[in-house]
Every structure is written in structure tokens, then in C-alpha cells.
Amino acid sequence: MRLSRTSKALGMFAVASIALTACGTSSTPGADSSAAGDKSKVIIADGSEPQNPLMPANTNEVGGGKVIDMIFAGLVSYDANGKPVNELAESIEGKDGQHFTIKIKKDQKFTNGEAITAKSFVDSWNFGAAAKNAQLSASFFESIKGYDEASAEGSKVETMSGLKVVDDQTFTVELTQPESDWPLRLGYTAFVPVPAEALKDPKTYGEKPVGNGPYKLADGGWQHNVQIQLVPNPDYNGPRKAQNAGVTFKIYQSDDSAYQDLLADNLDVLQTIPTSALKNFKTDLPDRFIEKPYAGNQTIAIPEYLPEWSGEAGKLRRQAISMAINRDEITKVIFNGARQPAKDFTAPVLDGYSDSIPGSDNLKFNAEKAKELWAKADAISKWDANKTFTIAYNADKGGHKTWVEAVVNQVKSTLGIKIEGKPYATFKELRADATAKTMTGGLRAGWQADYPSLYNFLGPIYQTGAGSNDANYANPTFDKAISDGLTSATVADGNNAMNKAQEILLNDLPAVPLWYQVAQGGWSNKVSHVDYGWDGVPLYYAITGK
Structure with a gap:
């Protein structure tokens, strides 16, 4: 450029x-x-x-x-x-x-x-x-x-x-x-x-x-729920010229099945190693794996269109949920240390990242504080003890069931509420409900960067009315903060402005940041x-x- x-x-x-x-x-x-x-x-x-x-x-x-x-x-x-x-x-x-x-x-x-x-x-x-x-x-x-x-x-x-x-x-x-x-x-x-x-x-x-x-x-390349076949475009003359005869995306119903196909050489590239194979994939694929951090994160979005998660009581409950999660334990036990507990809403590989933004304490495990915040929320609007808080996730990709169950157990143990995972058969079905804003609880979310900037992790997800705003979050003060930040005169000033805007998010927690992603794949x-x-x-x- x-x-x-x-x-x-x-x-x-x-x-x-x-x-x-x-x-x-x-x-x-x-x-x-x-x-x-x-x-x-x-x-x-x-x-x-x-x-x-x-x-x-x-x-x-x-x-x-x-x-x-x-x-x-x-x-x-x-x-x-x-x-x-x-x-x-x-x-x-x-x-x-x-x-x-x-x-x-x-x-x-x-x-x-x-x-x-x-x-x-x-x-x-x-x-x-x-x-x-x-x-x-x-x-x-x-x-x-x-x-x-x-x-x-x-x-x-x-x-x-x-x-x-x-x-x-x-x-x-x-x-x-x-x-x-x-x-x-x-x-x-x-x-x-x-x-x-x-x-x-x-x-x-x-x-x-x-x-x-x-x-x-x-021709006939998109066979729904089966595969998508791509062939090289002979007229393309840009920097991404195909070095193969095509790419076929095979649509799996589970990453575990895909992993078995990879081991049998029936699948050439698996983008993400399933959670169940994280302990063994380096041995299974001794010279055919990759592990490196990238611009991505994992969160739990909690829609504010749900009455119990709106207003001041909803904010206190989200803070309580966040502090009831022991990210260090989950990343060590489930991900073998290959994830880094989140300290903000972006990713460490980006220029301007900070691990010490005011409000980041809301992302630290603190059982007593979590109970205190939940009680404060109850004083404003009592939580229905018979209600079950659900965390929706897709069962076909990403191996989310394991970590969702760990989060569920931690929150249940700390707060004593009814909580459970809610599996969707496919990512498509989960995204359909998220887009239609018909979720009945939280949902596993996160972000894979579109372009390398802090703003890309903030504006498209948390600005009022943004297309990926699963939480239905709306805060004019936050909107103005990131808009003003885009006009900053220098790189440093701009990054500082985005991190100041994050202070608002870390207090409101429209989504609960969990950990930063790492590319772990094999071929x-x-x-x-x-x-x-x-x-x-x-x-x-x-x-x-x-």
C-alpha cells in the first residue's frame, strides 16, 4: 500500500x-x-x-x-x-x-x-x-x-x-x-x-x-454441510497465487473426527487441534504441527437484552461471573499452558497491547469478591433461584465443550447458581440465534482479527449497533472514546486512547474475556x-x- x-x-x-x-x-x-x-x-x-x-x-x-x-x-x-x-x-x-x-x-x-x-x-x-x-x-x-x-x-x-x-x-x-x-x-x-x-x-x-x-x-462446489470445493483462478495475478490444484473444505461435525482423518492422512490440513488431542498432538505429529500465538481471543458474551443481565444488576452479575472463573487453572489443565489468561479485550501480539489497564482486576479469579458482587446484584434485582444460566457453544468445531464445562463447574462452585452448557449442533445454528438476538443465556464468542489493530477488537464488536455486537451492548461514552481515539496524532497516542476506552469495557464487561488464542494445527x-x-x-x- x-x-x-x-x-x-x-x-x-x-x-x-x-x-x-x-x-x-x-x-x-x-x-x-x-x-x-x-x-x-x-x-x-x-x-x-x-x-x-x-x-x-x-x-x-x-x-x-x-x-x-x-x-x-x-x-x-x-x-x-x-x-x-x-x-x-x-x-x-x-x-x-x-x-x-x-x-x-x-x-x-x-x-x-x-x-x-x-x-x-x-x-x-x-x-x-x-x-x-x-x-x-x-x-x-x-x-x-x-x-x-x-x-x-x-x-x-x-x-x-x-x-x-x-x-x-x-x-x-x-x-x-x-x-x-x-x-x-x-x-x-x-x-x-x-x-x-x-x-x-x-x-x-x-x-x-x-x-x-x-x-x-x-462447478457445484458448495455442497451444503458436506464440502466446499475451490479451484485456482488462472486469471489472478496478485501476491496470493495458488501453488496447488485447489482447496476443498470438508465440513466435519466434530473436530475429533477431523483429527482422526488427519492421522490417517485423509485430511491434509487441520486448522485447530481439538482439545481432546492437545496432550498428544506433538507426539502424534512430531514434525507436522504448528503452535504460535495469533491475533485472536476467546470470550463469553452475555446479551443485555435479557432482563436479568441489563442495568446495574446485570453489570454486577457479569463481573461476578468473570471473577468466578479461574483462567489460570483452565489454561494450564485443559490447554496444557498453550493459552494465556486474558487481561484485556484485544491480543498481546498487537502493537499497543497492555496487560495493566485499570479494571483488569475484574478478569482475575477472586471467589469472595465474586460472591460479594452477586449479592449486590441481588439487592437490586433478585436472581430467580430456579433459573438456569446457560453458556451456548457449538459442538462441531473448536472443542468448546471441555472448557465450557470447566467454566460451568467453577461458577457453580463459587456462586452456587444453576448453570450449564448449552450445545448447538453447528456453528451456523449458534450464529443464527446470536445474529437474530434470540439467545436465552450467554454464548461462547471471541474474535479473529480482520486487520492488525486494537480498534478492530473493539469497534466491530462493542460499538452500538455493530454487526458483531452479540451482547447488544450500547454505551455512548465508549462509542465516543474509540471514535475520538481514531483521530489521534501518533501511534502511541492512538493506542493509549484505545486502552482508555477499554477501561469502560473492563468495568461494563459486555463480554467476559477468557484467554488469548494460539494457532495449534497440523498437517x-x-x-x-x-x-x-x-x-x-x-x-x-x-x-x-x-
Whole structure:
């Protein structure tokens, strides 16, 4: 990404210094397109059923997100270390952090032959933002002038005034205020262009999406709840050129089944080792595993639309739940020390992270304080002793049952309330209820970064009305704090502002932070050049056969 900017817009979240340490024997090719290996092999990887048809601006979960990342190319993509690299962008220039001129490369096309122009981007972004289209990632466009008018409930406005087409290769963007991290966001999938047919009939299009990335959907490629087959896009000429003959995401109903397939060489890449195998996977896969921290965390979101979790009493109860959880014990016993107890809402690999933000004591195990807080809540609004507090989790991916049961036992032992895990058969089903705001208790949540910044762990999840705001949290003071932070003059000032905003979250606890994530995955004897990116996702395009 080429940026020409004044000192005020040096990039508060200019590419984070992400510290990634690998174990095992990942071949670590990153995006080395010259790497040797069998490029005729189709890579079999584990996946999960996407929540929705595959429209980029309407996908905010990992099952669909992995596929969209591979079949679309945006203005920029991120390399293995989280650094933005031009993909469709010829240049992105701005003088004041508020006004940008974006030039795209010539002769770019979708796989249906339609030309990709400046209008493609402007139309796609306007579609993503407009209220009538109800896209889950609409809030990613909130910085653009005119978003408020286009996104207002019931609005008939379908375009943002801050977007202007100059010519086929050029468009301009005006933000409502200077925001130094805005260009860094442009690698997120909400900002990719989609063809005209997608805007006319997004539901039908989303079943057989046409993109422009390193891969494309194979004919009949999405077999719901079975697999998603991708084949290389021969016309793609960006930095993520496929080094294999395709990637097939096999949809498993449990990670344990996927692990057994991996051991039998029937699965080539398993993104996450199941909890049940954490003690043995390094022995099972002596030179075929990876373990390194990434920009991700695990939380329990507790919706404030539930009466017992709203207001002052709800806040006290959330604090009590948090202090009733012994994170040190769970991360040591269940995760073999491969997780780090959370001390904030972001991740240690990000620039600006702090483990000593005021309010972080609410994330420390303190049984007596937890009981005291629960009693204070009861004094305001008595908890129904016959009510069972549930923590929902998906049973198909992630091995969540084990740690959820541990949390349940700890909270029950400390607070003496009825509490239990609530399994959903699939991640898709859990996300459907979370999105519809029909949860009856808490839910396992968390975040895998879209781009490397502290703000990405705060705004899209906890701002009022944000698409991933599972807790239905709304605090104008927090909203203003992070908005003001985006205008900071320096990197240090910006990070300090985001951490000041976190003080509000650590008091309100719309979600209960648990631990920071670590990429622990493995691969078969049939593949090589396996590495994971800064966001914990395998670099599928770089994997080859042996």
C-alpha cells in the first residue's frame, strides 16, 4: 500500500508489530510462490458450514470468511505478518487522514468476465452500507461520510456522499473525520468488490459467488454441510497465487473426527487441534504441527437484552461471573499452558497491547469478591433461584465443550447458581440465534482479527449497533472514546486512547474475556509448505503436495 500522508495521519494502527513464534517444523514458505512442491495436488482442509450465502459484506464468521478470503481480492491483502500488500490497488493516497484518492489497476476482471472498475468498488460499498440491504458488516463503512444517512433504519438513501467515481480506475473517499487506521482496514472482506449480479440478487448470487481472487468456486462446489470445493483462478495475478490444484473444505461435525482423518492422512490440513488431542498432538505429529500465538481471543458474551443481565444488576452479575472463573487453572489443565489468561479485550501480539489497564482486576479469579458482587446484584434485582444460566457453544468445531464445562463447574462452585452448557449442533445454528438476538443465556464468542489493530477488537464488536455486537451492548461514552481515539496524532497516542476506552469495557464487561488464542494445527504426510498467517488461518494458497 502506498500512502502519502501528513504527520497527523501517520497511521495510529500502522502495521502492528506482530510477534509470532512457530514451533514444530512448518516449512514457513509464507507467500513464496517459487517454493518447490507438487502443485498438482488438491488440498483437503477442514471447514464449517457458512452461516449465510457468501456475500462478502454479509459474512462475519470464520466458516464463510475463509472461503470469501480465497475467492475475492480487494484493494489490499495482508501478508503472513499482517503487512498490507497491494492487490487491486495501484495506489491509496491521502494528505490529511480524511480524504483519499484510490487508483485501481487496469484490466482487472471477475471470473465471469465483467470488468472491475472504480464503480465496482463504489457500488459494492454503497450496497454494504445501505440499511435496506441489512448486511452484517455494514458498520465497517461507518467512517465514510454519508454512512449515517444510508444506514439509518428505514432510510431510502442508498449511497454514501463520501464516495465519488472519478474515472474507470479512480475513486475518492471522504471520511467524517480524520482516522489514521482507515486505510489499514481495506484488506477486510467487507471492502472487496462484487459483480453487478450480486447487487441485483444477493441471495441467489451468494450460493454460487463469482469473485476475482486466487481461487474460484468449482462447478457445484458448495455442497451444503458436506464440502466446499475451490479451484485456482488462472486469471489472478496478485501476491496470493495458488501453488496447488485447489482447496476443498470438508465440513466435519466434530473436530475429533477431523483429527482422526488427519492421522490417517485423509485430511491434509487441520486448522485447530481439538482439545481432546492437545496432550498428544506433538507426539502424534512430531514434525507436522504448528503452535504460535495469533491475533485472536476467546470470550463469553452475555446479551443485555435479557432482563436479568441489563442495568446495574446485570453489570454486577457479569463481573461476578468473570471473577468466578479461574483462567489460570483452565489454561494450564485443559490447554496444557498453550493459552494465556486474558487481561484485556484485544491480543498481546498487537502493537499497543497492555496487560495493566485499570479494571483488569475484574478478569482475575477472586471467589469472595465474586460472591460479594452477586449479592449486590441481588439487592437490586433478585436472581430467580430456579433459573438456569446457560453458556451456548457449538459442538462441531473448536472443542468448546471441555472448557465450557470447566467454566460451568467453577461458577457453580463459587456462586452456587444453576448453570450449564448449552450445545448447538453447528456453528451456523449458534450464529443464527446470536445474529437474530434470540439467545436465552450467554454464548461462547471471541474474535479473529480482520486487520492488525486494537480498534478492530473493539469497534466491530462493542460499538452500538455493530454487526458483531452479540451482547447488544450500547454505551455512548465508549462509542465516543474509540471514535475520538481514531483521530489521534501518533501511534502511541492512538493506542493509549484505545486502552482508555477499554477501561469502560473492563468495568461494563459486555463480554467476559477468557484467554488469548494460539494457532495449534497440523498437517498430513502428503503436503508441505504449510504456514499460518498473523490471524491464525493457514495460508492455503501456499500449500503444495510432496
